[in-house]
Amino acid sequence: MAFKLPELPFAYDALAPHMSKKTLEFHHDKHHKGYVDKLNAAVDGTRYAGMALEEIIRETAKNSKERGIFNNAAQHWNHAFFWNCLSPGGGGKPEGALAERIKADFGSYDDFAKAFKQAATGQFGSGWAWLVLDGGALKVTATPNAETPMIHGQHALLTCDVWEHAYYLDYQNRRPDFVETVLKELVNWKFVAERLDEQGEDLETMQKVAAGGRR
Numbered sequence: 001m002a003f004k005l006p007e008l009p010f011a012y013d014a015l016a017p018h019m020s021k022k023t024l025e026f027h028h029d030k031h032h033k034g035y036v037d038k039l040n041a042a043v044d045g046t047r048y049a050g051m052a053l054e055e056i057i058r059e060t061a062k063n064s065k066e067r068g069i070f071n072n073a074a075q076h077w078n079h080a081f082f083w084n085c086l087s088p089g090g091g092g093k094p095e096g097a098l099a100e101r102i103k104a105d106f107g108s109y110d111d112f113a114k115a116f117k118q119a120a121t122g123q124f125g126s127g128w129a130w131l132v133l134d135g136g137a138l139k140v141t142a143t144p145n146a147e148t149p150m151i152h153g154q155h156a157l158l159t160c161d162v163w164e165h166a167y168y169l170d171y172q173n174r175r176p177d178f179v180e181t182v183l184k185e186l187v188n189w190k191f192v193a194e195r196l197d198e199q200g201e202d203l204e205t206m207q208k209v210a211a212g213g214r215r
C-alpha cells in the first residue's frame with residue numbers, strides 16, 4: 001500500500017502559455033513525484049504506513065523529529081490540491097455565493113486579489129499563498145516551505161505554489177507576474193466554490209482530488 005502520484009486534471013499543454021508544458025512536466029513528474037516517492041519510503045514499516053494522508057500530516061506536524069515525513073506528506077497534499085485549483089480557461093472573477101463571500105469578507109474581489117498577491121510575493125523564499133476558511137471567515141494567508149493550512153485548523157479553498165520550481169522556467173524571477181497570471185488566467189473557481197460548500201470535510205474531499213489515493 002503506497003501513496004500514488006495523481007494525474008494532472010488537465011493535459012500537460014493545456015495551461016500554456018501561462019504555465020508551460022515543460023514547467024508542468026518538471027513540476028508534476030519530477031517535483032511532485034519526488035515528494036510521493038520520498039513519503040512512501042519514509043513511512044514504510046512505520047506506524048504511519050496505514051494512515052490516510054491527512055492523518056499523517058496532522059500527526060507529524062506535532063513532532064519536530066518527524067519533520068521529514070511531514071514535509072513530504074504536506075507537499076504531496078499541497079501539490080494535489082494546487083493542480084485542482086488550476087484550469088484551462090480559468091481565472092477572472094468568481095460568481096455566485098463565492099463572489100458574495102469574497103465581497104463580504106474582503107470588501108471586493110480587487111481587495112481579495114491584492115491581499116492574495118501580497119501574500120504570495122511577500123512569502124520569503126519557498127512556500128504557498130492561500131485562501132482559507134478560518135473560523136467561518138475567508139482569509140488570505142501564506143505558509144513557508146511545506147506548511148499547510150489544515151495544521152492550523154483552517155480549511156483550504158485556493159492555493160498558489162510560490163516555490164521557484166513553480167514559475168522559474170516561464171517567468172524566471174518574476175514571481176509577481178506569475179501570481180497575477182494565475183489569478184487572471186488559471187484559477188479554477190468552480191473547484192474553489194466546491195471547497196467552500198464542503199467546508200470542514202477535508203478527509204472526504206481529498207479523496208476526490210486523489211491525494212490520499214493508494215494503489
Ligand code: FE2
Nearest residue numbers: 031161163166
Ligand atoms: Fe511545487
